[in-house]
Structure formats: C-alpha cells, structure tokens
Amino acid sequence: MATSALEHVHAPAAPKTGLWSWITTVDHKRIGILYGASAFAFLLIGGLEALLIRWQLRIPENNFLSAETYNQLFTMHGTTMIFLGVMPLSAMFFNYLIPLMIGARDVAFPRLNAFSYWVFILGGLFMNFSFLVNAAPNAGWFGYANLTSKQFSPGLNVDFWVIGLQILGIASLAAAVNFLVTIVNFRAPGMKMMRMPMFVWMSLITQVLLLLAFPVITVALVFLMLDRVFGTGFYVPAVGGDPILWQHLFWIFGHPEVYILILPPFGIVSEILPVFSRKPLFGYAAMVFSGTFIAFLGFGVWSHHMFATGMGPVADSVFSLTTMLIAVPTGVKIFNWIGTIWGGSLQMKTPMYFALGFIALFIIGGLSGVMHASPPADLQQTDTYFVVAHFHYVLFGGSIFALLAGAYYWWPKMFGYMLDEGIGKLHFWVAFISMNLTFFPMHFVGLHGMPRRTYTYPAGLGFDWLNMLQTIGSLILGVSFLIFLWNIIRSYRGRAANPAPADPWNGATLEWSIPSPPQEWNFAELPEVHGRDPLWDLKRARGGPLPEPPLVSGQGIHLPNPSYWPAVTAIGVGVVLIGFMAGGVVVNLIGVAILFFGAFRWAFEPAG
Amino acid sequence: MSHADAHALHPPTSTGLDTRKLAIWTFIGSECLFFASLISTYLVYHGKSLVGPLPHDASQCLLDGRMQECEAVFEIPLVTFGTAVLLFSSFFVVMALNGAQTGNRKKLIGWLSATVIGGLFFVGMQVYEFYHFYHKGLGYTTNLFSASFYTLTGFHGTHVTLGVIWLATVLVLAIRGKLPPEKAMNLELAALYWHFVDVVWIVIFPVVYLMR
Numbered sequence: 001m002a003t004s005a006l007e008h009v010h011a012p013a014a015p016k017t018g019l020w021s022w023i024t025t026v027d028h029k030r031i032g033i034l035y036g037a038s039a040f041a042f043l044l045i046g047g048l049e050a051l052l053i054r055w056q057l058r059i060p061e062n063n064f065l066s067a068e069t070y071n072q073l074f075t076m077h078g079t080t081m082i083f084l085g086v087m088p089l090s091a092m093f094f095n096y097l098i099p100l101m102i103g104a105r106d107v108a109f110p111r112l113n114a115f116s117y118w119v120f121i122l123g124g125l126f127m128n129f130s131f132l133v134n135a136a137p138n139a140g141w142f143g144y145a146n147l148t149s150k151q152f153s154p155g156l157n158v159d160f161w162v163i164g165l166q167i168l169g170i171a172s173l174a175a176a177v178n179f180l181v182t183i184v185n186f187r188a189p190g191m192k193m194m195r196m197p198m199f200v201w202m203s204l205i206t207q208v209l210l211l212l213a214f215p216v217i218t219v220a221l222v223f224l225m226l227d228r229v230f231g232t233g234f235y236v237p238a239v240g241g242d243p244i245l246w247q248h249l250f251w252i253f254g255h256p257e258v259y260i261l262i263l264p265p266f267g268i269v270s271e272i273l274p275v276f277s278r279k280p281l282f283g284y285a286a287m288v289f290s291g292t293f294i295a296f297l298g299f300g301v302w303s304h305h306m307f308a309t310g311m312g313p314v315a316d317s318v319f320s321l322t323t324m325l326i327a328v329p330t331g332v333k334i335f336n337w338i339g340t341i342w343g344g345s346l347q348m349k350t351p352m353y354f355a356l357g358f359i360a361l362f363i364i365g366g367l368s369g370v371m372h373a374s375p376p377a378d379l380q381q382t383d384t385y386f387v388v389a390h391f392h393y394v395l396f397g398g399s400i401f402a403l404l405a406g407a408y409y410w411w412p413k414m415f416g417y418m419l420d421e422g423i424g425k426l427h428f429w430v431a432f433i434s435m436n437l438t439f440f441p442m443h444f445v446g447l448h449g450m451p452r453r454t455y456t457y458p459a460g461l462g463f464d465w466l467n468m469l470q471t472i473g474s475l476i477l478g479v480s481f482l483i484f485l486w487n488i489i490r491s492y493r494g495r496a497a498n499p500a501p502a503d504p505w506n507g508a509t510l511e512w513s514i515p516s517p518p519q520e521w522n523f524a525e526l527p528e529v530h531g532r533d534p535l536w537d538l539k540r541a542r543g544g545p546l547p548e549p550p551l552v553s554g555q556g557i558h559l560p561n562p563s564y565w566p567a568v569t570a571i572g573v574g575v576v577l578i579g580f581m582a583g584g585v586v587v588n589l590i591g592v593a594i595l596f597f598g599a600f601r602w603a604f605e606p607a608g
Numbered sequence: 609m610s611h612a613d614a615h616a617l618h619p620p621t622s623t624g625l626d627t628r629k630l631a632i633w634t635f636i637g638s639e640c641l642f643f644a645s646l647i648s649t650y651l652v653y654h655g656k657s658l659v660g661p662l663p664h665d666a667s668q669c670l671l672d673g674r675m676q677e678c679e680a681v682f683e684i685p686l687v688t689f690g691t692a693v694l695l696f697s698s699f700f701v702v703m704a705l706n707g708a709q710t711g712n713r714k715k716l717i718g719w720l721s722a723t724v725i726g727g728l729f730f731v732g733m734q735v736y737e738f739y740h741f742y743h744k745g746l747g748y749t750t751n752l753f754s755a756s757f758y759t760l761t762g763f764h765g766t767h768v769t770l771g772v773i774w775l776a777t778v779l780v781l782a783i784r785g786k787l788p789p790e791k792a793m794n795l796e797l798a799a800l801y802w803h804f805v806d807v808v809w810i811v812i813f814p815v816v817y818l819m820r
Contacts, residue, residue, distance in 0.1 A: 108627050177634045185621040185630055211634060215642035222759070223649070230748055232755035234649070240658045240752050249645060600777075 024562035026110035027520055031117050032095030033414065038121050039088035044481065045128065046080035049073045051478055054438075058471035060459035070455035071138035072157070076131075078141030079161065082261065083168050084124045086395065089403045090264035091120075094179050094203050096414060100511035100518065101197045103188025103527045108181040110560045111602060116175040118570035123167030126574065130160035137161030140453060142254060143224070145235035145246035150228045159581040162225050166577055169214045169221075176210035179203060188510070190529035194288070197509045197532075198281055201288050202267030205295045206260055212299070213256035220249035229580050244309055251302035259298045261395060262362075263291060265402030266333060269355045272409050273337055275505050276352035277344025280533055283336040290329035290336075297326040307375045308382045316375045323373035330366060334359065349505070350424030354405030357432050361397025365390055368443065383453070386446025392439040404431070404484070412500030415492075416517045423487040431480035437473030441466040502549050508533035515549050521559060524552040563605060569598030632797050636804045643808050646763060647815060650756040654819075657751035661744055664820050671745040681741050682817055690733035691813050694768070697726030698806045701775070701799045708782070708792040716787065720779045720795070723802070727772040734765045757816065764812060767805045774798045 025031060053073050056065040065073065095113065099106055107113050130136040135156040139147045148158045183204045187196070196204075223234035224246070233239035235246050274281045281287065303311060303319040311319075337359055346352065368390040372378045381387055404427075411419050445463045446452075457467075491498065503512040510527055511518070512535055531537045539546060572595030579587030621627055660667025661678040669678040700723040707715030738758070746754045778795050781787045787794060 109631065173638060177631050177638070180634050181627055181631045185623055185625060185627050187622040191622070211638040212641050215638050216645045219642060219645035219649070226755065226759065232749050232759075233752060234755060240653070240656045242652070245649065245652060249649075252645075 021562070023567060024114075024564045026106070026114050026560050026562055026566075028095050028099050028107045028110065028113060029414070029518060029520075029522075031113050032092045032097075034117050035088050035095055035120070036092035038124065039085055039092060042080055042084035042124055042128075043089070046077050046085050047478060047481060049077040049080065051474055053077065054471040054474040056455060057457070057467050059468065060464055061456050063456075065455060067455045068138065071140075071453075072131075072136035074453055075137045075140050075161070076128075079127065079137065079165075081395070082141065082257070083165065084127070086261050086399045086403070087172070088120060088124075090206070090261075091116075091175060093199070093264060093268065093403075093406055093410070094175070094206075097410065097511060098179055098182055098200055098203055099186070100413075100514070100522055101200050101509050102183065102186060102191055103510050103523060103529065104182065104186040105522050105526075105557075106560060107178050108186055109178050111563050111566045112174055112178050114563070115566035115570055116171045116178065118567045119167060119174065119573055120171035122570055122574040123164050123171060126167060126578070127160055127164030130157065130164075135160060137164075142250055143246075144250075145224070145243035146237070148224055148228075148246075149236060150231075151236075156581065158224075159228065162221050162228070163577045163581050166218060166221050166225075167574055169218050170573055172210050173214050176207040176214075180207040180211065183207070188523075188527050188529050191534075194285065195529055195532050195534075197267075198270035198284070198287055199264070199267035202263045202270070202291055205291050206263045209256045209260050209263070209295050209298065213253045213260065216249055217253035220246060220253070223249075225580055244306075247306050247309065248302070251305045252299070254305065255302040256295070256298045258391075258394070259294055261399050263294070265358070265399045265406075266291065268402045268406040268409075269337065269358050270340075271509065272351045272355040272405050273340045274533075275409075275507055276347045276349060276355070277341045278347070278506075279340060279344040280508075280536075281336070282339030282342070283332075284532060286332055287336055290332040293329040294326060297322060297329070301326055304373060304378070307378045320373050320375055324370065327366065327370050327373075334363060334366075347505075349408075350419070350421055350428060351405045351409035351505075353425060353428040354401050354408060357428060358398060358401040358405060361393055361401060361432075361435065365393025365395075365397055369394065381446065383451055384446035385442040385450050385452055388452050389439050389442035389446060392442070396435060396439065401431075401435075409505065410511075412504045413511055413516050413518070415495075416500050417491055417495035418498045418500050418504060419491045420487050420494075420498075423483060423490065427480055427483045427487060430476060430483060434473045434476035434480060438470050438477055439473075441470050441473075445470075503535070503546065506539075506545070508536045510534055513538075513546065513549065515551055519551065519554060521554050521557040524554070524557070561606060563602065565598050565602035565605060569595060569602055572596070572598050626793060628793065628797055629800070632800050636800070639804065639808075643760075643764070643811070646756075646760045647811065650760050650816060653752040653756045657753045659751050661741075661746045661750070661754075663753060663757070663816075669745050669750070678745055681744050681746050683737075683740075684817060686733065687737065687813070687817055690730050690737075691809060693726050693733075694730045694806055694809055697723045697730070698803050700726060701795075701802050705792065705795050705799050708787055708795045709789055711789045713782070713785070716782050716795075717779070720775065720782060724772055724775050724779055727768055727775065727802075731765060731768055731772065734761065734768075738762075760812065760816065764805070764808060767808070771798070771802050771805050775802065 022030065022034065025034075052065065053070065056062050056070060095107070098104075127137070133156070137143075137160055138157045139153060139161070143158065143161060146152060148162075183196070183200055223232070226232045227234050227236060227241075233241040235241050235243050237243065270281055270287060300322045301319060303315060304323045307316060307319075341356075368386070372381060372387070372390065408419055408424055411417075441463075445466050448461065448463050450457060450461070450463055457463075500516040502515050504516075505512070510523075510529070513527065514523060527534065535546070572591050572593075575591030575594055576588055577591070579585065579589075579591055621630075623630075660669030661681045663682045664680050666677060666679055668675055671678060700719045704716050704719035704723060707713070707717075707719060741754075748754060748758050775798050778787065778798050781794065
C-alpha cells in the first residue's frame with residue numbers, strides 16, 4: 001500500500017494561510033467556508049431588514065418607516081433570504097460535504113467552484129450596494145410586471161434587482177453543473193447510487209432543479225432588462241405584451257425554487273435523525289424516489305401561485321390537483337423520518353433538537369400549504385399574512401432550522417472543536433418558541449384580512465395586539481441568533497478544552513472517518529464502500545469505535561493548483577451585466593474583454 | 609490504491625464517462641430550458657403584434673414617419689441556405705474529430721477550418737438579415753414580433769459566435785500541433801456544443817421561418 005509509506009515519514013503539512021490563499025483557493029472545504037460565512041452575514045442583514053419591518057408594524061398607523069423604505073425592506077428581505085441566505089447556506093453544505101460524503105478529494109471542477117463563489121459574492125454585494133445609493137429594489141421579491149416597468153419604476157431600484165439576480169443565477173448554474181458531475185462521477189469505489197448518503201441524493205436532485213429552473217428566470221429577467229434598457233414591450237400591455245407572461249416564467253422557476261430551498265435541508269435532516277436515533281434511515285429507497293417525484297412534480301404546479309389571475313376552471317383544476325398530489329411524496333418523507341426515530345435509542349443532542357423542531361414546524365407549514373391548493377380558499381388567502389405565515393413556517397421552521405441542525409452537526413468536522421451543548425439547547429428553545437410567537441399569529445391576522453406588503457394598517461381591525469405579539473416574537477428571534485454567535489465565540493475560545501474527535505457523534509458516513517478538520521486532500525487513502533452506512537459497517541465489523549485517524553504529510557498526493565483566474569473571470573461577468581445599468585456599451589465591452597481574458601488564462605494555465 | 613493516488617486529479621470516474629463531457633451534456637440540458645423559454649415566448653406573441661412589419665404578410669407599419677403598407681420581412685431562400693451551411697458544419701466537425709482521434713492532422717485542420725468558416729458564414733448571414741430587416745422598418749422595439757424574433761435569434765447567434773470562437777481556439781491548437789489524439793476530447797467538447805447549437809436552429813428554423 002502506497003499510503004502506509006506516506007504516513008509518519010514527513011511531518012503533517014501546515015495548512016496555507018493568509019488572504020491571498022483564500023482568494024486563490026480551489027479547495028472545496030475553504031470555498032464552502034467562504035460560502036457559509038458570506039451567507040450567514042447576508043442572513044443577518046436580511047434578519048435586520050425583517051426586524052425593521054416588524055418594528056414598523058408593531059402598532060397601527062406607525063410612521064417609523066416611509067412606505068417607500070418599507071417597500072425596499074420587504075423586497076430586499078425576501079430576495080436576500082432566498083438568494084443570499086438559504087441558497088448559499090445550502091451551497092456551503094454542498095461544497096463542504098459532497099466530496100467528503102462520496103469519498104472524493106475535491107469537486108469535479110475546483111476552479112469552476114471558486115468561480116461560482118466569486119460570482120455569487122459579487123452579485124450579493126452588488127444587490128446590497130443599492131442601499132448605499134438609496135435605490136434598493138422595491139417591487140417585491142417576485143417583481144411582478146408591470147410594477148417593474150420603466151413607466152412605473154423609473155429609478156435604478158429594479159435595475160439593481162434584475163442585474164443582481166442574473167449575476168447570482170450564473171453562480172448557481174455553474175455550481176449546479178459542477179456538483180452534478182461530482183456526484184455522478186466522483187464517487188468512491190463501491191458507492192453505488194443507491195448507497196449514497198441521503199444528503200447527497202437530495203443535493204443531486206437540487207442540482208437538477210437548479211439546472212432546469214434557472215434558465216427560465218434568466219430569460220424572464222432578460223426580457224425585463226430589455227424592456228427597461230431598450231424599450232421592448234415583452235411585459236408592456238400598451239404594445240400588446242402580457243404582464244402575465246412574467247408570472248408564468250417567474251413561477252416556472254419560482255416553484256422549483258422552493259424545492260431548491262427545502263430539498264437540501266431534507267437531506268441534512270435525513271443524515272442527522274438516523275445518527276441520533278442509532279438506526280439506519282427508514283425507507284431509504286422511498287426517500288430517494290419521493291425526492292425525485294417532488295422534483296418532477298415541482299415543475300407542474302407553478303400556476304397555484306397565480307389562481308388570482310383568473311386562469312379559468314380547467315387550469316385551476318389541473319394545478320389544484322398537481323399541488324395536492326405533491327403533498328403525497330412530502331408526506332412520505334415525513335412518515336419516513338418519524339419511522340427513523342420510532343423505537344430508536346434517541347441521543348438528545350443539539351442537532352437532534354433542531355432536526356425534530358424542523359419536522360414539527362415543517363408539518364405546520366406543509367398543512368397551510370395544502371390549503372393553498374384549493375383555488376377558492378387560495379383566493380381568500382392570496383396576498384394576506386396567511387401566505388406569509390405559510391412560507392415562513394416552511395422556510396424558517398423548515399429550511400433554517402434544518403440548516404442550523406446541520407451547522408451544529410458538522411461544526412466539529414469543519415472547525416475541529418465542539419459547540420457548547422448547553423448554549424445550543426438554549427438557542428434551540430429560544431428560536432423555537434420565538435419562531436412560533438412571530439409567525440403563528442400571522443395565520444389569524446391573514447384570515448382577518450391583513451394584506452402583506454402594506455406599510456401600515458388602521459387601528460381597531462382586531463389584530464393590533466397580534467401584530468405587537470409578532471414584533472415581540474421577532475425581537476426574541478433576533479436574540480436567538482445572538483445566542484448562536486455567542487456559542488460560536490465562546491466555544492472557539494474554549495476550543496483547547498473541547499477539541500473535536502474525528503467522529504464525535506458516532507456517525508455513519510465517510511466524512512467522520514477522517515480528522516476534524518479534514519486535511520486538504522480529505523482522504524489520504526480513497527475509501528471503499530460496501531453499504532449505505534459505511535462507517536457503521538466498519539465499526540460493527542471491528543466491534544467498537546474506530547481508532548482516531550492519523551494526520552499524514554500528504555506527500556505524493558496530487559492537488560489542483562490555486563488560481564486567481566476564476567475571480568478575474570467572475571469580475572468580467574459582473575462588469576458585462578452592470579454595463580446594462582450604468583456606463584452602457586463601453587462597460588459591456590470592457591466586461592467581455594475581462595471575461596475572455598480571464599477565461600482564456602484559466603483554460604490554458606496548468607490545472608495541477 | 610496506489611493507482612488512485614497516481615491519478616488523484618483524474619481518477620477513473622464512477623460511471624466511466626469523461627467528466628468534462630458529462631459537464632457539457634449537463635450544461636446542454638440546462639440550455640434546452642433557456643431556448644425553450646425563448647421559443648415559447650416567440651410562439652405566445654405570434655400574431656399579437658399591433659403594428660407591422662410582420663414576418664409573413666404585408667401589413668400597416670410606421671415607416672419614415674408615416675403609416676404605410678409594408679411588405680413581409682422574411683426571405684426564406686437566404687435563411688434556408690444559411691441553415692444548410694450550419695447543418696453541414698455539424699458534419700464537418702464530425703470529420704474533423706475523426707481526424708483528431710486518428711491523428712490525421714491534415715484531415716483535422718481541413719475539416720475544422722471548414723467548420724469555422726461555415727459558422728462564420730451563418731453569423732454573417734444573420735448580421736446581413738438583421739441589417740436588411742432593419743431597413744424594411746423592423747427595429748428592435750417596433751413590435752412584439754421584432755422583440756421576440758431578434759431576442760431569440762440574437763441569443764442563438766451569440767451561441768454560434770461563441771461556438772466559432774471556441775472552435776477557432778481549438779483550430780489554433782491543432783495548427784500548432786497541440787491536439788494529439790489523446791487530447792481529441794478538447795475538440796469533442798466543442799463539437800458537442802456545436803451540434804447542440806445546430807439542433808436548436810433545427811427547431812427555430814421551422815417554428816420561426818416556416819410556420820405561419
């Protein structure tokens with residue numbers, strides 16, 4: 001064995017440090033951490049926007065915010081949380097975990113991976129830059145035509161949104177190609193498709209959704225940009241254009257997008273529940289096929305977002321039926337999770353708390369979601385706080401809780417120290433209670449008829465105190481994130497006393513077989529897989545825990561070279577698109593020049 | 609094990625498929641939805657223009673500052689010829705790939721040059737067509753037909769242009785002798801993309817030009 005000679009002969013190589021090493025990195029773990037840190041910062045910004053919204057709504061006829069500022073805040077809150085918060089947090093887990101879970105040394109295209117990150121961060125900063133010039137997007141996160149037309153939105157606000165989203169779309173598409181190829185082609189020997197960890201399966205399905213949904217919104221945004229920049233009439237009724245076309249294109253993207261937001265969290269929870277129940281995942285194949293079925297049906301339900309446009313009885317009925325149908329595979333998943341913990345020997349650690357909280361809250365959000373499948377009921381709920389309650393239960397109670405579960409679960413692997421259990425549980429309870437305090441009253445407020453996206457409301461309509469309750473809840477929810485930060489900082493300071501072993505939770509998947517944090521090359525020796533829970537198989541065969549894996553020198557392991565060309569190319573992409581908003585064709589051409597220069601240097605430099 | 613170490617960057621893949629080839633196929637899958645959205649929009653707005661010029665029929669249009677009778681803009685023979693050239697270039701690139709794989713440099717360079725020239729001809733045809741249409745009164749923002757037509761065929765033309773740049777880059781490599789048979793994949797990837805661009809045109813040509 002070549003590797004036995006590798007060990008101990010050379011001292012373990014020290015990891016590279018410094019800002020330049022981060023800019024040129026092509027290591028999927030570092031790119032994952034970059035994604036995570038950036039997304040968490042955006043998540044806090046989006047949270048701050050939410051708190052400002054809640055502060056405005058705490059009492060009737062408040063004038064804390066102007067209507068215009070309010071419009072900007074709810075638009076940026078939605079856009080930020082979806083495109084700069086939840087999606088890149090999932091991308092962090094894709095980056096960090098997919099290669100580790102399938103037993104690979106990196107993703108298929110390490111430099112493309114770096115490119116995705118740099119395009120993403122550019123798009124995120126660009127969109128938020130709009131606040132500094134007092135022109136933040138203000139037409140809602142789904143930017144309905146013709147609110148977004150030049151006639152009704154003459155400022156730069158909508159331009160920031162259109163161009164920012166297109167930049168972000170390029171990042172998502174590049175990453176999706178990369179992860180799909182990685183999962184299909186870079187699995188360790190013996191890891192058949194039906195042996196992959198469930199997180200990897202859900203990631204794979206998410207990449208397919210990204211690949212098929214993002215081109216559609218790209219086209220929708222291109223039309224909008226052309227309408228605004230050149231004066232075409234794609235969404236302009238005066239020349240025969242149809243604003244409803246925007247809604248169709250947007251939601252053909254937009255509904256798969258909600259599964260893009262929730263399937264990776266499904267995968268995270270499907271990893272955590274078995275480990276803390278000491279049982280293999282119940283109904284593995286059913287989980288895979290229900291996930292696939294959700295993705296497939298996800299492209300056939302988009303018009304349930306549009307019942308209020310009056311599509312007629314046939315379209316209403318079809319989309320109503322497909323929407324009810326998609327609840328079935330989702331229900332299958334929930335039963336399988338419950339089946340996994342049923343009769344298990346539950347280890348009540350913080351990740352498990354968040355995973356169980358996820359199940360409870362996601363069910364509530366799922367049930368109100370099924371109500372929207374009925375067109376007559378939906379007509380009563382459209383654009384009220386009832387809808388806001390629904391999607392916060394699935395996005396906050398669902399996605400964010402699962403992402404937090406994942407953060408607590410994989411933190412020791414990523415950073416080499418344990419997070420504090422006591423503070424973690426405090427974090428959970430504060431978040432769980434305040435989450436319900438914030439969002440549950442929205443159901444009632446919505447059914448009472450309070451419209452979303454309206455900056456204030458008159459007194460005496462029966463929901464004054466409920467709004468105050470929501471605001472109090474949201475402030476406590478904000479505190480829960482401070483508790484999380486406190487946990488990170490405190491645990492980091494005490495990391496010497498709490499180093500993470502390679503396998504702190506008695507895990508089942510390959511990432512727990514290597515040191516925490518992993519060395520640059522992940523696996524000194526590529527693992528061989530014989531089942532769905534490779535580590536449990538090994539432990540069972542050994543009759544006990546595995547020995548702590550040694551750090552090796554890495555001598556002789558070939559790694560891709562660092563490169564700054566992905567970052568240069570990313571800047572080119574940004575400049576091309578920004579030219580449509582400011583500076584005109586000269587800027588476009590400068591961008592094209594940078595893009596081609598970067599891409600050619602990238603293509604012809606030695607990859608390593 | 610040592611085998612895997614020696615090939616850490618390019619380990620044998622799980623499926624046996626070349627990783628870059630799989631990436632191109634994945635990208636093409638995504639592009640299908642991109643063009644599907646553009647083509648659907650063209651179809652949705654087919655016949656919805658409020659003023660001319662129109663693709664197939666004479667119409668009332670605003671030209672030189674006054675409403676007047678305008679002729680139909682499409683000229684099917686020219687675009688049919690361009691279509692034929694583009695389709696033949698797909699055949700050319702297959703011959704070039706065969707040359708690359710068998711180490712026949714003459715064949716590779718000859719056919720690849722023909723492919724690039726075919727692509728350039730198609731782009732030139734499109735530029736001429738746009739110029740011609742513009743002078744018939746069909747500006748970009750004239751009506752829904754013009755906006756959806758120029759956007760659809762313009763994006764396709766951009767794809768052809770990128771394909772030409774890619775193929776030309778490979779051609780330069782081939783001329784410099786940097787495309788030995790074991791690196792024929794560098795051409796095959798460009799060729800796959802080139803075929804896709806052709807296939808999209810096979811949909812666009814009847815839907816846009818032939819369908820009334």
